[in-house]
Amino acid sequence: xxxxxxxxxxxxxxxxxxxxxxxxxxxxxxxxxxxxxxxxxxxxxxxxxxxxxxxxxxxxxxxxxxxxxxxxxxxxxxxxxxxxxxxxxxxxxxxxxxxxxxxxxxxxxxxxxxxxxxxxxxxxxxxxxxxxxxxxxxxxxxxxxxxxxxxxxxxxxxxxxxxxxxxxxxxxxxxxxxxxxxxxxxxxxxxxxxxxxxxxxxxxxxxxxxxxxxxxxxxxxxxxxxxxxxxxxxxxxxxxxxxxxxxxxxxxxxxxxxxx
Amino acid sequence: xxxxxxxxxxxxxxxxxxxxxxxxxxxxxxxxxxxxxxxxxxxxxxxxxxxxxxxxxxxxxxxxxxxxxxxxxxxxxxxxxxxxxxxxxxxxxxxxxxxxxxxxxxxxxxxxxxxxxxxxxxxxxxxxxxxxxxxxxxxxxxxxxxxxxxxxxxxxxxxxxxxxxxxxxxxxxxxxxxxxxxxxxxxxxxxxxxxxxxxxxxxxxxxxxxxxxxxxxxxxxxxxxxxxxxxxxxxxxxxxxxxxxxxxxxxxxxxxxxxxxxxxxxxxxxxxxxxxxxxxxxxxxxxxxxxxxxxxxxxxxxxxxxxxxxxxxxxxxxxxxxxxxxxxxxxxxxxxxxxxxxxxxxxxxxxxxxxxxxxxxxxxxxxxxxxxxxxxxxxxxxxxxxxxxxxxxxxxxxxxxxxxxxxxxxxxxxxxxxxxxxxxxxxxxxxxxxxxxxxxxxxxxxxxxxxxxxxxxxxxxxxxxxxxxxxxxxxxxxx
Numbered sequence: 001x002x003x004x005x006x007x008x009x010x011x012x013x014x015x016x017x018x019x020x021x022x023x024x025x026x027x028x029x030x031x032x033x034x035x036x037x038x039x040x041x042x043x044x045x046x047x048x049x050x051x052x053x054x055x056x057x058x059x060x061x062x063x064x065x066x067x068x069x070x071x072x073x074x075x076x077x078x079x080x081x082x083x084x085x086x087x088x089x090x091x092x093x094x095x096x097x098x099x100x101x102x103x104x105x106x107x108x109x110x111x112x113x114x115x116x117x118x119x120x121x122x123x124x125x126x127x128x129x130x131x132x133x134x135x136x137x138x139x140x141x142x143x144x145x146x147x148x149x150x151x152x153x154x155x156x157x158x159x160x161x162x163x164x165x166x167x168x169x170x171x172x173x174x175x176x177x178x179x180x181x182x183x184x185x186x187x188x189x190x191x192x193x194x195x196x197x198x199x200x201x202x203x204x205x206x207x208x209x210x211x212x213x214x215x216x217x218x219x220x221x222x223x224x225x226x227x228x229x230x231x232x233x234x235x236x237x238x239x240x241x242x243x244x245x246x247x248x249x250x251x252x253x254x255x256x257x258x259x260x
Numbered sequence: 261x262x263x264x265x266x267x268x269x270x271x272x273x274x275x276x277x278x279x280x281x282x283x284x285x286x287x288x289x290x291x292x293x294x295x296x297x298x299x300x301x302x303x304x305x306x307x308x309x310x311x312x313x314x315x316x317x318x319x320x321x322x323x324x325x326x327x328x329x330x331x332x333x334x335x336x337x338x339x340x341x342x343x344x345x346x347x348x349x350x351x352x353x354x355x356x357x358x359x360x361x362x363x364x365x366x367x368x369x370x371x372x373x374x375x376x377x378x379x380x381x382x383x384x385x386x387x388x389x390x391x392x393x394x395x396x397x398x399x400x401x402x403x404x405x406x407x408x409x410x411x412x413x414x415x416x417x418x419x420x421x422x423x424x425x426x427x428x429x430x431x432x433x434x435x436x437x438x439x440x441x442x443x444x445x446x447x448x449x450x451x452x453x454x455x456x457x458x459x460x461x462x463x464x465x466x467x468x469x470x471x472x473x474x475x476x477x478x479x480x481x482x483x484x485x486x487x488x489x490x491x492x493x494x495x496x497x498x499x500x501x502x503x504x505x506x507x508x509x510x511x512x513x514x515x516x517x518x519x520x521x522x523x524x525x526x527x528x529x530x531x532x533x534x535x536x537x538x539x540x541x542x543x544x545x546x547x548x549x550x551x552x553x554x555x556x557x558x559x560x561x562x563x564x565x566x567x568x569x570x571x572x573x574x575x576x577x578x579x580x581x582x583x584x585x586x587x588x589x590x591x592x593x594x595x596x597x598x599x600x601x602x603x604x605x606x607x608x609x610x611x612x613x614x615x616x617x618x619x620x621x622x623x624x625x626x627x628x629x630x631x632x633x634x635x636x637x638x639x640x641x642x643x644x645x646x647x648x649x650x651x652x653x654x655x656x657x658x659x660x661x662x663x664x665x666x667x668x669x670x671x672x673x674x675x676x677x678x679x680x681x682x683x684x685x686x687x688x689x690x691x692x693x694x695x696x697x698x699x700x701x702x703x704x705x706x707x708x709x710x711x712x713x714x715x716x717x718x719x720x721x722x723x724x725x726x727x728x729x730x731x732x733x734x735x736x737x738x739x
Contacts (some may be wrong), residue, residue, distance in 0.1 A: 166697060
C-alpha cells in the first residue's frame with residue numbers, strides 16, 4: 001500500500017499525566033512529524049516511559065490535563081485500539097507474555113485485523129507465513145522463533161527483535177521506541193537500528209526514540225532531541241544538540257545542565 | 261403441566277395413566293416441532309421404571325437391575341459435598357420420552373425436523389468428513405445410526421444400547437454396571453440405572469485398530485426432560501478406538517437433568533481415547549459419571565470440554581488395574597454467568613508401574629464458578645507409580661471464581677506424585693499490549709483464552725479442535 005507523502009503530525013499539548021494518583025508529567029508540549037526521528041532523553045524517573053504509555057493510551061496513565069492531537073484530531077480520549085488503528089505503535093520495554101499464543105498466530109491476527117480494516121483481503125496461513133519469513137530474514141531471526149509463545153521466556157534481545165518484527169509488519173505512522181536499546185549489546189543495538197532503517201525505507205515513519213544512552217542516537221541520527229527531567233522538558237534542540245549529547249555523553253550533559 | 265403433582269411422590273400416587281399421549285404443545289414452543297410418541301409424567305416411581313423396561317421389552321435381569329437401583333435411589337440422599345443441588349427437584353423431571361421416529365440407518369429416513377436440528381448441529385457435516393460411524397440420540401431413542409461396512413466386517417459393534425441388550429446379551433450382561441460403575445455407586449448412578457434409556461454400545465474385537473473416530477451426538481430436547489443414556493465400550497486386547505461424543509440441547513426455563521453413565525473396559529494392551537464436548541443449555545444439571553477399567557499395558561485417554569449447563573459434576577475416572585497401565589485426562593471447563601462447573605478427574609493406581617497425567621484448565625467469566633475436584637489414589641500394593649496433576653484456572657474478571665480440591669491418597673512409599681496449580685487473570689498489561697497492536701478488547705481476550713486452552717485443544721482431531729475453539733469463542737462473546 002502506498003503511504004501518502006504528506007507529513008503527518010502528532011502533537012502533545014501541555015500534557016499532565018497521573019499514575020496511581022501521583023502526577024508524573026507536569027505539562028509536556030511536543031511536536032512530532034512523520035519522517036523524522038525525535039529522541040527523548042532523560043535520567044531514570046524523568047517520565048519518559050510515562051509519556052510513551054500516555055500517548056499509546058494505557059488505562060493506568062491518566063491524562064488529567066492537556067491534549068494529544070493526531071493530524072489535528074483530538075485523540076486524548078481514544079481507546080488503545082483506536083490509536084493503533086490510526087497508526088500509533090509502541091515498542092515495549094517489557095512486553096507482556098501471552099502463554100500458548102505463538103508469534104505467528106498472533107501476528108497473523110494482528111495483520112489481518114489491520115488488512116480487514118483497510119478493506120484488504122485477509123492473508124491465508126501460507127501467505128502470512130511467507131510475509132513473516134521474509135521480515136524475519138531481514139532481521140536475521142531464526143525462522144523457528146515464530147513458533148515460540150509470545151514473549152514467554154524471551155531474552156532481552158529476543159523481546160526487542162520481536163517488537164521490531166511487529167513494527168516491520170504493522171508499518172505504523174508513529175513508532176514510539178521505549179528504551180528499545182536497553183539491555184542490548186552493540187550488535188543488538190545495530191540489529192534494532194537496522195530494523196528501523198528498513199521500516200523507514202518503506203514508509204515515512206515518525207520515530208519517537210526514548211533512550212538514556214547516546215549509542216542508539218548515533219545509529220539513528222535524530223532530527224530533534226528533547227531532554228526530560230522530573231516530568232518537565234529541560235532542553236530541546238535539533239541535530240546540533242543531538243551531536244553535543246553524543247559527544248559529551250548523556251550523563252555528562254545532564255550534569256552540566258543541572259550545574260547551570 | 262396439569263398432571264404434575266406437588267406431593268412428594270413415592271411412587272404410589274401414579275397409576276398406569278402415566279402414559280400421556282395427548283401432550284400440551286405449548287410447552288414445546290421453543291423446541292423442534294416433532295411430536296414424541298409419549299412422554300411420561302414428571303417424577304419417578306416404580307411404575308415408570310417398569311414402563312421403561314416394558315416399552316423396551318427388556319429381559320428380566322435388566323428390569324431387576326432397574327428395580328434394585330430404584331430402591332437404593334430412594335434410600336440415598338443427594339450428595340452435598342459439591343455444588344448446591346438443592347434447587348434440583350427430582351419430582352419435576354420427566355424420566356422417559358420416546359421419540360416418534362424409529363431408529364434408522366439411512367439419513368433419508370430421518371424425519372425432517374430432526375434432520376434440521378442435526379444440520380444446525382453439524383451432524384451431516386461430521387459425516388461428510390468421513391467419520392467412521394454416526395449414532396445420534398434424540399431424547400431417549402437413537403434415530404440415526406451408521407457404521408461403515410469395513411468395520412462391520414471386522415466385527416466392530418456400534419449399536420444402540422437398547423438394541424445391544426437383545427443382540428449381545430452376554431457381553432452386555434457381563435459388563436453393564438457390574439465391575440466398572442456398580443449400581444450402588446452414588447445417588448445419580450442409582451437413578452441412572454433405574455431409568456436409563458438409549459446410549460451407545462461399542463465392542464472392538466482383539467487387535468482391531470479403528471483408525472477413524474466413531475462419533476455419537478446426544479441431544480436433549482423435551483422440556484424438563486431427563487437424559488440417562490448409557491455408554492458401554494469394550495476395547496478388547498490390543499485393539500484401538502477413538503470415540504467422540506458431542507452434547508447440546510436447546511434452552512428451557514425449567515431445570516433439566518442429565519445423568520449419563522459411561523463405562524469403558526480397556527483390555528490388555530488396548531488404547532482407548534474418549535473425547536467429549538458437552539455443551540448443554542444453561543438450565544441443565546449435568547451430573548455425569550464416566551469411568552474406565554484399564555488393564556495391563558493398556559492406555560486410556562480422556563478429553564473433556566465442558567461448556568453450557570447450569571451445574572456440572574463430572575470427574576472422569578481411570579482405574580488402573582493392570583501393570584504398566586496409563587491414563588491421561590485432559591479437561592477444559594468454561595463457567596459463565598450463574599454457571600457452576602465442578603469438574604476434574606480421578607485416577608486409582610491399583611497396580612505397579614502405572615502412570616497417569618491429569619491436565620485441567622478452567623475459564624471463568626461474569627461471575628461463573630469453576631472448580632477442579634480431583635483424586636489421585638495409590639493402593640498399598642502398587643509400586644513405582646507416577647502421577648502428575650496440573651490444573652490451571654483463568655479468570656476473565658474480578659467477579660468470577662476458581663476453586664481447587666485436589667485430593668491425594670497415597671499409600672505406597674515408592675510413588676512419585678506431582679501436583680501443580682495456578683490461577684491467573686487476564687492482566688491489564690496483556691490487554692494493553694494486544695490492543696496496542698490493533699486488536700479489539702474482545703479479540704484480545706479471545707487470543708489470551710485461545711492460548712490458555714491450546715495445550716488441550718491441540719490434542720483434539722482438527723474438526724473438533726475448531727468446533728471447541730468456536731464454542732469457547734462464543735462463550736467469550738457472551739452468546
